[in-house]
Each structure stands twice: as structure tokens, then as C-alpha cells.
Amino acid sequence: MGQTGDTAPIAELLDERQHLLDVAHWMLGNGPEAEDAVTETYRRWYTLSDNQRTRIADPRVWLTKSTGTICLARLSVPERRLPNSGQKGTETTTGFDRALTEELSDVLLNALDSLSPAERAAFVLNDVFAMPPQTVADIVGQSPHECAELADRARRSLRTSRARPTTPRQHDRIVRAVRQACVTTDAPRLRSLLSPQAAAFFDGGGKIRALTRPVHGDQHVARALLTLLAPRPHTSLHLNSANGRTAIVVRHNDQVAAVISFDIADHHVTHVWAVLNPDKLRSWNRPRLPSDGHGPEGV
Secondary structure, three states, X not given: OOOEOOXXXXXXXXXXXXXXXXXXXXXXXXXHHHHHHHHHHHHHHXXXXXXXXXXXXXXXXXXXXXXXXXXXXXXXXXXOOOOOOOOOOOOOOOHHHHHHHHHOOHHHHHHHHOOOXXXXXXXXXXHHOOOOHHHHHHHHOOOHHHHHHHHHHHHHHHHHHHOOOOOXXXXXXXXXXXXXXXXXXXXXXXXXXEEEEEEEEEEOOOOOOOOOOOEEOHHHHHHHHHHHOOOOOOEEEEEEEEOOEXXXXXXXXXXXXXXXXXXXXXXXXXXXXXEOOHHHHOHHHOOOOOOOOOOOEOO
């Protein structure tokens, strides 16, 4: 699309459809509704006149906005129930559905169900697909600032709903061990600290080349963290409080480059939340007055 009429390389067309299916599945869950949403997206595309389609500079962006809008409308139906719980195997399940089910645990999908439609949309489009703030705003129908607040609220809600209670001392001990494993690039030790179903989210906000999809599984999360936190000159890992719990704060040339928070249950990390978006790190880089003497802990 967008090259010669509606003609484009088949690989691009298949990749485009896969992208739309990914968006729909994250927003609607595993089931036929996601496929229906993508079908409706393409139906809307072909109801446009030739002139209207020609004027669309980036068809993929238009299609993504349409898919997001359709999914948000379906999420907003009061009586709607997401088909995530207890229905893993139906005759309508495709190979793609099964692969996605492996990537998105039922626990995560059920936790997403607890969010409001706007929160779920903002979280999925911002954190999972790293869409530009204005694109997210166009889909959700609120300002970029309001969408950022929705995504932040969704993250807090997911942390609350998915992590069992862990005492601050236990949390601090595990995070210190994670930091040490990263500093020494001890992959086996780091992996042992992660839940087998661990998931990591990387928020670059489109301002830094961070991973745009969540990483799942202890092996993949460990590799992602060790790659992100690989020892380099003028880079150091510290321990600081973030949202009331110990987090890893990465400094590069005396500037905070990342804040990495953790959800912990049963003495293992279940979720990693890495904020690399410079806009969200501004408050960390403002000059601060000495506090109570409990400053960051260096490498």
C-alpha cells in the first residue's frame, strides 16, 4: 500500500497484518474478536475512495489508528467479557493465537482485564508498541499528557494486581542481588533471581532506541537486562527508592539514564519496568538538596 496504488511487497503486507493482529490481541485478548477487529479495519480501508487512500501518507499508521479505535470501542461495551479465562483451546484458535498465548501469560491478560478501556489502550499502545504520544492520543481521544497519566495509572494497577505482598526488606534484598548480578555480568545468578514467567517492559518514549516489545521468560529477560546494563566507561548502577521501593538507577556521565523498578513475588522478580524516556527522567536529573543521608549506593 502506498507504493503503486494498493500494491506493496507481500512481505510488507503480511508484516502489516501481523502488526495489526498484535495490537488487537493485546487490546482484546486471545480470541476471534481480535481477528474481527482487523477484518473491520481493512473493511474501513476499502470503503475509502481511491482519492482518499492516495492522500494517506502512511497507510500503516492509518490502519493502526483504525484498529486501536475499533478495539477501544469494543472494550467500552459494558457487558463485554474478554475471552481469556479458562478457554485456551477452542476450534477457532489459530497457530498465531497459540504463539501469542505463550508470549502473553493468562496472568497478564487477566490483569489487563482489570484496567479501564482507556487505561488498557494507553498502556498497550504506549508501553507495548511504543507508539508516538500523538498517535496514542488520537486513538484514545485524550491529550498526550492525559494518555501518559492513563498509562502510568495502568502500570501502577498492574503492579498492584499482579505482585503478591513482599516486605520492603525482601524487595530490597532481591533488587540488590539483581544489581550485583548485572554489575558482575553473572547471567546464571541473574536468571536464578527471575521468575520463569518474568516479563520486562522498556519505556523509551520514542526518544531512545529501546526495545519496543515486552520481553518474556527468565532467560530472555536476563539477556535483555545484561545487554542494557553492560559495563561501559562513565556508566554506573546505583540503588535508590522509586515509588517507595528499591530500584536500580543507571547513571551515565552523572546523568540518570534509566530507572529500573521491579515487582517481586515468592522471592523472584516477576516484572521489570525500565524507564529510559528522557522526558520521564527530568525530575531525576534536577539538582537535589541532601536528604537524610541515605544517598544512592554506587558500584
